[in-house]
Amino acid sequence: MNCKIVLSELDDFLDAELKPMQHAQVQSHLSQCDSCHQAWQQELEFRQLLKEHTVPAPALGLEERAFAKIPKQAKKTNKNAFVAGFSGAIAAGVVLMIAAALFFNPVVQTPVANITLALHQSKKVKMVFDVPEAVAEATFSMRLPEHVEIAGSRGLHQIEWKTALKKGKNLLSLPIVANAAEVGELIAEIKYADQIKRFRMKLDIKATEQGMLKITMPGVA
Amino acid sequence: MKPHVSHLYRVAYRLTNQAEAAEDLLQDVMLHFYPKCQELKQIENLKSWLSRSLYNRFIDNLRKNKRNPITEAADDSALSVVVDHGLVPEHETEQELMQTRIEQSLDKLNDDQRHVVMLHDMEGYTLTELSDIMGTPVGTLKSRLHRARCSIRQTLAMEPSETLMRVKG
Numbered sequence: 001m002n003c004k005i006v007l008s009e010l011d012d013f014l015d016a017e018l019k020p021m022q023h024a025q026v027q028s029h030l031s032q033c034d035s036c037h038q039a040w041q042q043e044l045e046f047r048q049l050l051k052e053h054t055v056p057a058p059a060l061g062l063e064e065r066a067f068a069k070i071p072k073q074a075k076k077t078n079k080n081a082f083v084a085g086f087s088g089a090i091a092a093g094v095v096l097m098i099a100a101a102l103f104f105n106p107v108v109q110t111p112v113a114n115i116t117l118a119l120h121q122s123k124k125v126k127m128v129f130d131v132p133e134a135v136a137e138a139t140f141s142m143r144l145p146e147h148v149e150i151a152g153s154r155g156l157h158q159i160e161w162k163t164a165l166k167k168g169k170n171l172l173s174l175p176i177v178a179n180a181a182e183v184g185e186l187i188a189e190i191k192y193a194d195q196i197k198r199f200r201m202k203l204d205i206k207a208t209e210q211g212m213l214k215i216t217m218p219g220v221a
Numbered sequence: 222m223k224p225h226v227s228h229l230y231r232v233a234y235r236l237t238n239q240a241e242a243a244e245d246l247l248q249d250v251m252l253h254f255y256p257k258c259q260e261l262k263q264i265e266n267l268k269s270w271l272s273r274s275l276y277n278r279f280i281d282n283l284r285k286n287k288r289n290p291i292t293e294a295a296d297d298s299a300l301s302v303v304v305d306h307g308l309v310p311e312h313e314t315e316q317e318l319m320q321t322r323i324e325q326s327l328d329k330l331n332d333d334q335r336h337v338v339m340l341h342d343m344e345g346y347t348l349t350e351l352s353d354i355m356g357t358p359v360g361t362l363k364s365r366l367h368r369a370r371c372s373i374r375q376t377l378a379m380e381p382s383e384t385l386m387r388v389k390g
C-alpha cells in the first residue's frame with residue numbers, strides 16, 4: 001500500500017470504516033512511513049479539537065423541564081409540585097442574579113442589589129451556580145416568605161428538588177410574585193454530600209405610588 | 222427516557238444552536254413519546270432511535286419555520302453578566318477561543334455538512350447510526366463529512382500536512 005492510497009483512506013481509517021484487512025494495511029504503513037504518520041497525527045489532533053467542542057450547559061433543572069409539558073396523569077415519577085411553576089418560568093423578566101462558586105470556593109459574590117417589580121406581577125429570580133467540577137446529585141431548595149410565592153403555583157412558598165450540576169455555569173430561573181408589601185426573606189440552599197451553601201436575601205418590599213414594589217437584595221450570608 | 226435527556230439536549234442544541242429552541246425540541250419529543258414508554262422499552266438502541274425522532278422533528282420544524290421569517294432571539298443576558306465575574310484560568314481562555322473559532326468555522330458550512338460533522342465528530346455517532354438517523358446513505362454522509370472537515374481546517378488555517386497535499390495534488 002503506497003502513501004497516496006493510505007492518505008486517501010485516512011478518513012475511513014480514523015472513522016473505523018475500513019474492512020479489517022485494509023485497516024491492518026493502513027496501520028502497517030503508518031508504522032513504517034514517517035510522513036504518513038505525521039499526517040495521521042495531524043488529523044488525530046484535528047479530530048480531537050472537534051471532539052472537545054462542547055455545547056453550553058443547560059439551565060438548572062433540565063430534566064424537570066423536559067417532562068414538564070407531559071400531562072400529570074401520564075407521569076409515573078416526578079411528583080414534584082415545582083415543575084408546574086418552573087415550566088412557566090420562561091416568559092418572565094429578571095429580578096435578581098447571584099453568581100456563586102460552590103463547594104470548592106467558599107467565597108460568595110455579592111449579588112445585584114435593587115430590583116423593582118409591580119405588585120402581583122411575576123418576575124424571574126435568576127441564580128447562576130458556577131461549579132469547577134460536575135456534580136452528579138445536588139439538592140436545591142428555596143423558601144419564600146408567606147406573601148411571596150412561586151408564580152403560577154398559588155400558595156407555593158417552598159420547593160426542593162434534586163439535580164445534576166454541569167461543570168461551569170448552571171442557570172436557574174424561577175418566577176416569583178409578591179402579594180403584599182411586607183419585608184421578607186428568601187432563603188436558597190444547595191446541598192451536596194455533607195456540604196451546604198445557603199443564601200439569605202432580605203426582601204424589602206414597598207408599594208410605590210404607582211403600585212410598584214421595590215425589592216432590595218442587600219447581600220447574601 | 223430520563224437517561225437520554227442530557228444527550229438529547231446536546232443533540233438538540235447542536236441542531237438549533239439555541240438553548241431555548243433546544244429545550245423546546247426536547248420537550249416536544251418527550252411529550253410525544255412519554256405515553257409510549259412501555260413500547261420504547263422494546264427498542265434495542267433507544268438513544269439512536271430517540272435521536273432520529275428528534276432530528277426528524279427538527280427538520281419538520283425547520284421546514285415550517287422557513288415560511289416564517291421571524292425568529293425569537295435567545296436571552297443570554299444573564300450569562301453574559303456572569304462571564305464578567307471571577308477569574309478565568311489561562312488554559313480555559315485558550316479553550317474558549319478555540320471554541321469560538323470552531324463555531325465560526327461551523328457557521329460557514331451548509332446545514333447538511335454542519336449536522337453531520339457535529340453529530341459524528343463531536344457527538345460520536347457512527348456513520349451507520351447517522352445514516353439511520355438522518356435517512357441518508359453512508360456514502361453521501363462521508364462526502365459531506367469530508368467537505369465539512371476540509372472547510373473547517375481551512376477556516377482554522379489547519380491545512381493538511383505538506384506531504385498530504387503533495388501526494389493528493
